[in-house]
Amino acid sequence: MLLVAQLSDAHIGAPGATLAKGLDTAPLLAQAVASVLRLKPLPDLVIFTGDLVESGATAEYRHFRQLIAPLAMPVFVLPGNHDSSAGLRAAFAAEGYLPDGDQLDYVIERWPLRLIMLDTIVAGAPYGELDAGQLAWLDDTLADAPARPTLIALHHPPFGSGIVHMDEMALLQPQRLEAVVARHAQVVGVTCGHLHRMMAQRFGHTLAVSAPSVAHQIALDLNEVPEPRYIMEPPGFLLHRWDGARLTTHFVASGDFGAGRVFV
Ligand SMILES: [Fe+2]
Ligand SMILES: [Fe+2]
Structure with missing residues (x-):
């Protein structure tokens, strides 16, 4: 069995800073970290699917690292649209798992479930994209290990949520990713962040899910003209349990x- 905790969208500011609407996200990340550490059994690893910090500043990454320091298990990060690729790379260079080059696409091979981390960032844009080179790399990487069950993680959702203002900044042309995934039966799931809500949708032969934020949630507004709002519904994270045959994804508040x- 393998347990993967997926935390997302912490939006950490510099110490003492709050988001534009006055929200202090630091205690919320600390609360999520404490919640991970209360799990029995502990997750084997933690992945962060982007928007680690609010604006990409060095001081924000330093603060983020302080907040996640209690996590004793290996931690892997991906950038979101609020991150700076260079800032994130500098902050996590010491661990040695981030690749050289502009794009932070990489593979985590050390567990029975293989993880492929995809960098969907378009500099300066809120939406995401995987270019032709990245999709070819993904196709080749999956073709290299058809017998290895694989979970794909990225920041931007490769599916429409029905929350219009979020769908306007989702992954562009998600059908191109879906076509690659559909060619590789060993992909057991696709998971993302960015939506600040948990949801799930069929994706190729598998399931795509989104993580809640460890801080603020995007209000559930399915109207044609929604009002973009965040809401302090209970925050949480995902816990993916791989049992050797199937992946189960839990929401953890x-x-x-x-x-x-006890019932009895
Ligand atoms: Fe976010
Ligand atoms: Fe985002």
Whole structure:
């Protein structure tokens, strides 16, 4: 069995800073980290699917690293549209898993579930994209290991959510990614961030899911002309459980809710 905790969209500012609407995200990331550490068994690894920080500044990454320092298991990060690729690379260079080059696409090979991390960032844009070179790299990387069950992670959702203002900044041309995934039966899931809500949609032969934010959620507004709002619904993260045959994705609410009560 392998347990992968997926945290997303922490939007950390410099120490003491708040987001434009006055939200202090630091205690919310700390709460998520504490919630991960309360899990029994502990996750084997943690992935962060982008928007680690709010504006990409060095001080924000330093603050982010301080907040996640209690995580004793390996941690892997991906950039989101609020990140700076250079800033993120500098902040996590010491771990040695980020590739050289402009794009931060890489593979995590050390567990029975293979993880492919995709960098969907378009500099200066809120939406995401995978260019032809990245899609060819993904196709080749999957072709190299057809017997290795694989989870693909990226920041931008490769599916429409029905929340119009978020769909305007999703992954461009997601059908190109779906076509690659559909060629490789070993892909057991695709998971993303950015939406600040958990949802799921069929994607090729598999399932695509989105993580909630560890901080603020995007309000559920399915009207044709929604009002972009965030809302302080209970934050959380995803826990992917690979049992050797199937992937189960759990929503885990951040916070200490005790051990629960025995029914009998
Ligand atoms: Fe975000
Ligand atoms: Fe984002």
